[in-house]
Amino acid sequence: MSDFTYQENIVPYSRAELAQKVAANLSESRFQHCLRVEETAIKLAELNHADVERAAIAGLVHDYAKQLPDEVFIEAIHEAGFDPELLQYGNAIWHGVVGAYFIERDLGIHDETILNAVRRHTIGAPEMTVIDQILFVADFIEPGRDFPGVVQARETAFADLAAGVRFEILNTLTFLIEGQKKIYPKTIDTYNAWVPTQAH
Ligand SMILES: [Fe+2]
Numbered sequence: 611m612s613d614f615t616y617q618e619n620i621v622p623y624s625r626a627e628l629a630q631k632v633a634a635n636l637s638e639s640r641f642q643h644c645l646r647v648e649e650t651a652i653k654l655a656e657l658n659h660a661d662v663e664r665a666a667i668a669g670l671v672h673d674y675a676k677q678l679p680d681e682v683f684i685e686a687i688h689e690a691g692f693d694p695e696l697l698q699y700g701n702a703i704w705h706g707v708v709g710a711y712f713i714e715r716d717l718g719i720h721d722e723t724i725l726n727a728v729r730r731h732t733i734g735a736p737e738m739t740v741i742d743q744i745l746f747v748a749d750f751i752e753p754g755r756d757f758p759g760v761v762q763a764r765e766t767a768f769a770d771l772a773a774g775v776r777f778e779i780l781n782t783l784t785f786l787i788e789g790q791k792k793i794y795p796k797t798i799d800t801y802n803a804w805v806p807t808q809a810h
């Protein structure tokens with residue numbers, strides 16, 4: 611998507627400058643993932659008549675903090691007023707929730723729609739904006755992803771964005787439980803809000 615041009619002054623950089631800053635913080639393969647998430651987010655935004663530029667920026671920057679050392683996250687959790695419970699988790703949770711802090715600080719992005727989408731891209735939230743949903747799903751179905759069910763995940767998400775969110779939450783939680791992994795409590799809140807179809 612190197613021809614995509616920013617029009618709205620949401621970031622203090624051109625798209626090429628922003629991409630360069632993201633690339634400088636990531637391995638080549640993770641940067642390529644970010645480019646594919648950007649591209650997928652643009653498609654989903656177009657399909658859903660959403661804000662294409664915000665979706666594109668969120669996609670490009672979403673994993674910006676993914677390769678920062680644990681000590682850097684731990685220091686930020688202590689010093690920037692994050693919930694100390696986060697210390698019991700790790701990079702998989704931090705790079706979204708706390709990653710938004712680094713994106714704002716280092717990339718000069720103050721747009722709350724984009725920052726919230728980054729905060730929620732790994733754990734979701736009971737209530738998600740359309741940009742939250744687009745990033746959440748684009749990260750899961752980008753063309754480089756390969757996992758059992760990915761074809762169905764893509765078909766579902768392109769047909770119905772919210773159905774794509776539900777599919778992803780169910781899939782992710784099932785994966786965590788099957789692997790007997792620790793589950794961040796907010797992920798369960800997301801599940802309860804999105805997945806059960808029966809009345810309470
Ligand atoms: Fe991520």
Ligand SMILES: [Fe+2]
Binds near residue numbers: 643647672673749
């Ligand atoms: Fe990602």
